[in-house]
Amino acid sequence: MAINSTAEIYIGKKAVMSYVLACLTLFHDGASEVVVKARGRSISKAVDVVRILRENFIRNIKIRGIEIGTEVIAGRNGRPLSISTISIRLVKEGST
């Protein structure tokens, strides 16, 4: 992976630690920025991933920005359904 690349992680149904380890791997492989993304009920888990990562693994990770938004998906019967999203942008201090 090139230096100064941005990687994205989508939070889903797996255990929190799976995503923490995925973030660690990305930073270790040279990503300068990792964006943690989630929607719906997984939003809480995304915040947990960032908390655990910063508290227990890489203390020099900074939150560069947090965005919340809306995504429209096809719900039951094909009706459009609005769902909340979050996007948490992390950078390792020292990288640019």
Add this chain to the structure above:
Amino acid sequence: MAINSTAEIYIGKKAVMSYVLACLTLFHDGASEVVVKARGRSISKAVDVVRILRENFIRNIKIRGIEIGTEVIAGRNGRPLSISTISIRLVKEGST
């Protein structure tokens, strides 16, 4: 309530619409800023409250800032337990 006051809403176990209505009431009563706070599993609900409020009720609400953090509470057996928190700061455009 005085003009330019900041109000806080803590998201808990009630239905999403209860909190949406609470926000509406606060803005209607003159709050210039409302901070939506939640922790743990309620974080997703906090993001839903903000989304529904902005999509369906007050379109000129801006997100001034989003913070995520950690709170330490007493868990089972009195052991300290870290819990994720979110704080979403909302302002009504036109108010200062």
